[in-house]
Amino acid sequence: MAKKFLEISQVGIEFPTPNGVFCALRGVDFAINEGEFVSIIGHSGCGKSTVLNIVAGLYQATEGGVILDGKEVDEPGPDRAVVFQSHALMPWLSVYENVALGVEQVFKGRKNRAQMKSWIEHNLELVKMDHAMHKMPHEISGGMKQRVGIARCLAMQPKVMLMDEPFGALDALTRANLQDSVMEIQKELNTTVILITHDVDEAVLMSDKIVMMSNGPAARVGEILTIELPRPRERLALAKSDQFNFYRQQVLSFLYEKKGVVDFDEAKKQRAVPDQTKDTVEKIS
Numbered sequence: 001m002a003k004k005f006l007e008i009s010q011v012g013i014e015f016p017t018p019n020g021v022f023c024a025l026r027g028v029d030f031a032i033n034e035g036e037f038v039s040i041i042g043h044s045g046c047g048k049s050t051v052l053n054i055v056a057g058l059y060q061a062t063e064g065g066v067i068l069d070g071k072e073v074d075e076p077g078p079d080r081a082v083v084f085q086s087h088a089l090m091p092w093l094s095v096y097e098n099v100a101l102g103v104e105q106v107f108k109g110r111k112n113r114a115q116m117k118s119w120i121e122h123n124l125e126l127v128k129m130d131h132a133m134h135k136m137p138h139e140i141s142g143g144m145k146q147r148v149g150i151a152r153c154l155a156m157q158p159k160v161m162l163m164d165e166p167f168g169a170l171d172a173l174t175r176a177n178l179q180d181s182v183m184e185i186q187k188e189l190n191t192t193v194i195l196i197t198h199d200v201d202e203a204v205l206m207s208d209k210i211v212m213m214s215n216g217p218a219a220r221v222g223e224i225l226t227i228e229l230p231r232p233r234e235r236l237a238l239a240k241s242d243q244f245n246f247y248r249q250q251v252l253s254f255l256y257e258k259k260g261v262v263d264f265d266e267a268k269k270q271r272a273v274p275d276q277t278k279d280t281v282e283k284i285s
């Protein structure tokens with residue numbers, strides 16, 4: 001059988017806490033092909049960001065491991081770029097300079113100054129931010145900052161783009177525009193993406209596969225749903241599509257009926273941080 005591009009194999013992690021060891025993940029196992037767009041969905045606190053942090057190399061798995069393109073992941077590296085919910089731009093650098101920071105880190109010695117300049121400009125064009133490249137972060141909107149953060153990641157040409165709720169803090173219209181841009185760019189560049197989201201519609205609209213996680217402690221993959229909607233995907237047409245609604249129902253049914261029944265008291269006792277699960281149940285509904 002052909003090797004997968006990214007393999008997350010039997011990953012488990014335990015965190016030391018004041019109340020003892022907390023097992024966040026156990027036996028998390030899934031694989032991603034090159035160029036695939038995969039979302040991870042699950043109730044708040046189930047361990048989605050922890051999975052992403054392990055793939056990013058920021059956390060070390062206690063059991064199992066991650067192989068990217070044949071190489072074991074054991075530390076952060078430029079082959080895995082992360083886009084966070086809140087843009088992480090350097091406030092004292094312009095839009096252009098923020099992207100340049102990543103480009104210089106990755107392409108130093110491989111691209112000359114002129115090549116770097118045109119590469120930075122190209123990536124800002126991809127996210128439709130070339131018109132504002134000399135602006136400072138405080139002069140642009142939240143959605144624009146998020147676009148710059150995405151350009152910075154794309155410009156590093158990572159093997160995998162890891163997106164932790166990148167649209168979560170945006171208003172509905174900005175969010176929809178940015179989702180469309182990311183889908184277009186991903187298709188054009190054949191980027192491999194892992195997206196963490198709480199939003200069922202977003203997951204179905206954007207993904208080739210949705211990894212649905214069970215509730216923690218010791219969270220694992222409950223089900224993996226393959227989304228076979230043709231691309232490009234157009235949100236207005238899909239809203240009326242039976243196939244789209246079928247996938248949507250599948251995810252909702254997993255969250256509510258199968259693994260979505262939360263034992264709030266037990267979860268609260270076991271959690272290391274204040275419980276947010278109830279909020280998410282409401283948010284998802």
Ligand SMILES: Nc1ncnc2c1ncn2[C@@H]1O[C@H](COP(=O)(O)OP(=O)(O)OP(=O)(O)O)[C@@H](O)[C@H]1O
Nearest residue numbers: 015024043044045046047048049050051271272273
């Ligand atoms: N560094 C840490 N130390 C102790 N516990 C941690 C640590 N990081 C995460 N956890 C615990 O692991 C569990 C999973 O956390 P994680 O942030 O991955 O969940 P999540 O699904 O991304 O949540 P949300 O959707 O609310 O962002 C939580 O119970 C959390 O308290």
